[in-house]
Amino acid sequence: MSWNFYIGAGIWGFLTAVLINQTTRRTRIGADAAIGVITTASFAVGVVLISRYRRFTQSIDAALFGNILGVKQQDVLVVAGVTLLVGALIFFAYKQLLFTTFDSDVAQVYGVRTEWVDTLFALALAAALIASMQILGVTLIAAALVVPAITARLLTDSFHRMVAYSMAIGAFCGLVGMYLSYAFDAASGATIVLTQSALFCIALIISTLQKRAAQRLAHTHV
Amino acid sequence: MCKRTWEGFVRCIMQPLVEVQNVTFGYGAVPVLEEISLHLHPGQFAAIVGPSGAGKTSLLKLLLGVLRAGQGSVRIGGRVLDGRPSSSVAYVPQIETVDWNFPVTAEQVVLMGRASRAGLWPWPSRAERRQAHALLDQLGIGEFGARHIRDLSGGQQQRVFLARALIAEPELLVLDEPTSGVDMRTAENILHLLADLNQRGMTILMTTHDLNAAAAHLPWVICLRNRVIAQGAPEAVFTPAILQRTYDGEFVVLREGGMLYVQQKPHGHAWRDVVADPVLGHVAPLESAGLMMEVQDDILARTVPV
Structure with missing residues (x-):
């Protein structure tokens, strides 16, 4: 995709993320409802623009469903740059991010600048979404972001380990999904998400069996 | 903190740690707190009592610097809170407000108390971990540091959040209903623990609905119903007349x-x-x-x- 796309999508994505964040903070609307309204409205703006200027059709297909064959050197550079920036943010603001995510109101009392943390997180999220759009497509990005994290959550009760596991799961599924996509000649984004979903199912079965075993053990001790 | 000179000592004794002067606060047009004036001196242990909607939590939030007073001023350690929290105040929220499914261990919760003072590295320093373990040991939950917070009992959970507050090395400890949501024995233990901390010099302000526990454990109570109805020792304040004005009941x-x-x-x-x-x-x-x-x-x- 062209630099114009990245600049335009970056600004729009960041503004949308900040708008969701501020709507949640300043109104009685919950985050889930704010995301539903603002992202759908944002998507609708895109659809209107496409219907008005039909010459975008090809690149919009790539944006919606991803196209690994269309990845150019500059896309790889963008992904690498965003990975470094997001990694640096998580590394240096880890403690503040953890406290804000756990309990934003109390974190504020303990001197964490939660508004800044939220804004930086929104920026990182928007950057990650836009960087991976070419590979995964808009429709599958949400799953690709969430599934590794919830799979990791099933495997551990520690936030530190959850971050490490979700990065490893994301990278592993990306690699395996790409290979499967090549082997079966299937869409790359969909194959990556399906690989993640398969891993999620395995983790769900393992954690359910572990929980049952623990309950059985507790009963025998009683 | 009090300087180790005569002047410093006198100033410390004379100057209140918390000064609330003629504070009026409301959400929109409806005032929740009207003309509140309060002083807490270093080493005091006080409880705010009053019915739901009396403004207890709003008053705590004003003291924490999360809310800004419409009129009047709030000072902590002589500094006016201008919408930014004071580093000398630590807060223990109601345990009912905690997200128990969040993936975090007891030790990680305690270390959150150092989040704003921590260095650039994402991991805690050895000194911070030692301090966290020492606090958990001191509060009798040393062996539960690696456990997920959901897997602890109500009393143990409350102690974890107390340890998080103490690791911040505050001068004032603010607790929002620390005895709610736990059984009677655990509530007693928590109040004994707070009394011990107070004996060691910690200034403590809490809210509670348990008037009998406040009467038994706290030397100072503040009856609040949008205004300060009365304050003083429980023997002086807990009278049918004052309680009637506070709770609108007999x-x-x-x-x-x-x-x-x-x-x-x-x-x-x-x-x-x-x-x-x-x-x-x-x-x-x-x-x-x-x-x-x-x-x-x-x-x-x-x-x-x-």
Whole structure:
């Protein structure tokens, strides 16, 4: 995709993320409802623009469903740059991010600048979404972001380990999904998400069996 | 902190740690707090009591610097809170507000108390971890550091959040209903723990709905109902007249064996029908208008509403 796309999508994505964040903070609307309204409205703006200027059709297909064959050197550079920036943010603001995510109101009392943390997180999220759009497509990005994290959550009760596991799961599924996509000649984004979903199912079965075993053990001790 | 000079000592004793002066605050047009003036000196242990909607949590949030007063001023350690929290205040929220599914261990929760002072690295320093372990040990939950917070009992959870507050090395500890959501014995233990901390010099302000626990454990209570109705020692403040003004209900206050016992009169019953024996425990069942209560006549004869 062209630099114009990245600049335009970056600004729009960041503004949308900040708008969701501020709507949640300043109104009685919950985050889930704010995301539903603002992202759908944002998507609708895109659809209107496409219907008005039909010459975008090809690149919009790539944006919606991803196209690994269309990845150019500059896309790889963008992904690498965003990975470094997001990694640096998580590394240096880890403690503040953890406290804000756990309990934003109390974190504020303990001197964490939660508004800044939220804004930086929104920026990182928007950057990650836009960087991976070419590979995964808009429709599958949400799953690709969430599934590794919830799979990791099933495997551990520690936030530190959850971050490490979700990065490893994301990278592993990306690699395996790409290979499967090549082997079966299937869409790359969909194959990556399906690989993640398969891993999620395995983790769900393992954690359910572990929980049952623990309950059985507790009963025998009683 | 008090400087180790005579002047520093005198200033420390004379200057309140918390000064709330003529504060009025509201959400929109409706005032929640009106003309509140309060002082807390270093080493005080006080509870704010009052009905739901009296403004207890709003007052705490003003002291924490999360809310800004519409009128008047709030000072902590002489510094006016201008919408930014004071680093000398630590807060223990109600445990009902905690997200128990969040993936975090007890030790990680404790270390959050250092989040704003931490260095650039994402991991805690050895000194911070030692301090966290020492606090967990001190609070009697040393072996639970690696456990997920959901897997702890109510009392242990409350201690974890107390340890998080203490690791921030505050001068003022603010607790929002620390005894709610736990059983009576755990509530007693928490109040004993707070009394111990206070004995070691910590200034503590908490809110509670448990008037009897406040009467038994706290040397100072503040009755709040949008305004400060009264403040002072529980023996002086917990009177039927003040409680009536605070809660808009009728109360019976019993004094027996150096203890103070507060009970609200239920509607439609004489007060003697519902006052349980606070001391002797030797009681006979009494059935009154469908209400099974236990009461002993000789106690009732000796105790008179204050």
